[in-house]
Amino acid sequence: DAKTTQPPSMDCAEGRAANLPCNHSTISGNEYVYWYRQIHSQGPQYIIHGLKNNETNEMASLIITEDRKSSTLILPHATLRDTAVYYCIVRVDTGRRALTFGSGTRLQVQP
Amino acid sequence: DAGVTQSPTHLIKTRGQQVTLRCSPKSGHDTVSWYQQALGQGPQFIFQYYEEEERQRGNFPDRFSGHQFPNYSSELNVNALLLGDSALYLCASSFGGQQNIQYFGAGTRLSVL
Numbered sequence: 001d002a003k004t005t006q007p008p009s010m011d012c013a014e015g016r017a018a019n020l021p022c023n024h025s026t027i028s029g030n031e032y033v034y035w036y037r038q039i040h041s042q043g044p045q046y047i048i049h050g051l052k053n054n055e056t057n058e059m060a061s062l063i064i065t066e067d068r069k070s071s072t073l074i075l076p077h078a079t080l081r082d083t084a085v086y087y088c089i090v091r092v093d094t095g096r097r098a099l100t101f102g103s104g105t106r107l108q109v110q111p
Numbered sequence: 112d113a114g115v116t117q118s119p120t121h122l123i124k125t126r127g128q129q130v131t132l133r134c135s136p137k138s139g140h141d142t143v144s145w146y147q148q149a150l151g152q153g154p155q156f157i158f159q160y161y162e163e164e165e166r167q168r169g170n171f172p173d174r175f176s177g178h179q180f181p182n183y184s185s186e187l188n189v190n191a192l193l194l195g196d197s198a199l200y201l202c203a204s205s206f207g208g209q210q211n212i213q214y215f216g217a218g219t220r221l222s223v224l
Contacts, residue, residue: 034211043115043201043215044154087153096142096161096210098169099203101153 001100002027002090009106012082018075020105022088025069032093033064035073038104039084047073047086051093078109113138115216117202123222124192132187132219136204142166143185144213145177146201154201160185189221197223 005023012018024033034049048055048062050071055062061074075082087104091097116135124130136143142161146154156169160179179185183204189196199220203213 032211041217043203043217044213045215046212049211085153091211093211096159096166096205098144098156098159098167099146099154099211099213100156101146103153 002031004088004090004102006088006102006105008103011108011110012078014080014109014111015077018078018082018107020073020086020107021070023070024090027068027090030092031090033071034089035062036087036089037084080109080111083107083109115202115204115214117216117219119219121220123224125224126192126194128192129190130192130221132200134185134202134216136183137214140204140206141183142205142210143179144203145187148199148201192223194223197221
């Protein structure tokens with residue numbers, strides 16, 4: 001699985017968009033970008049994933065650059081409940097394999 | 112529909128003891144993975160069970176063992192506990208063609224004194 005690099009922490013004002021970057025410059029053509037988050041005292045929660053097209057669901061949007069070397073998770077209107085550690089994971093989409101978590105980005109949404 | 116459930120939520124043991132943690136996967140899921148999360152770090156993969164067999168294992172010693180039952184529930188056993196085994200133990204379940212979308216339980220907090 002390709003290595004990912006994320007900033008250790010970010011702040012965001014409540015109601016504003018939170019843009020969380022992830023660098024994955026060694027990504028292979030068949031590897032997807034997955035995002036999970038972990039709210040304090042809970043297990044990680046799946047957010048969204050994509051291959052090369054931008055993706056949107058009820059939780060967030062995922063923007064992947066054309067060269068696929070980086071991506072951005074966007075929470076369009078951050079709330080205090082979005083305060084969490086966000087993990088970017090790159091891996092192929094087949095097989096029963098482990099998820100490899102890095103240190104993630106700790107997002108603090110400020111009131 | 113209940114999600115992934117883990118028991119107990121908290122556990123205190125002393126060095127050298129043995130512990131068993133339990134996990135019930137989300138309904139319809141057939142694969143269970145276990146992770147260890149030390150304070151301030153991301154989860155680290157321990158092993159994965161499918162069809163009652165260990166399919167993949169992370170870099171953990173043989174003191175860590177597991178089991179999956181016919182109803183897909185799973186146990187994690189740790190023998191000869193060390194202080195360094197103190198952590199949050201997470202269980203995740205998944206199914207079929209969406210193995211990368213794993214659903215996690217809230218975890219068991221193990222403290223070894």
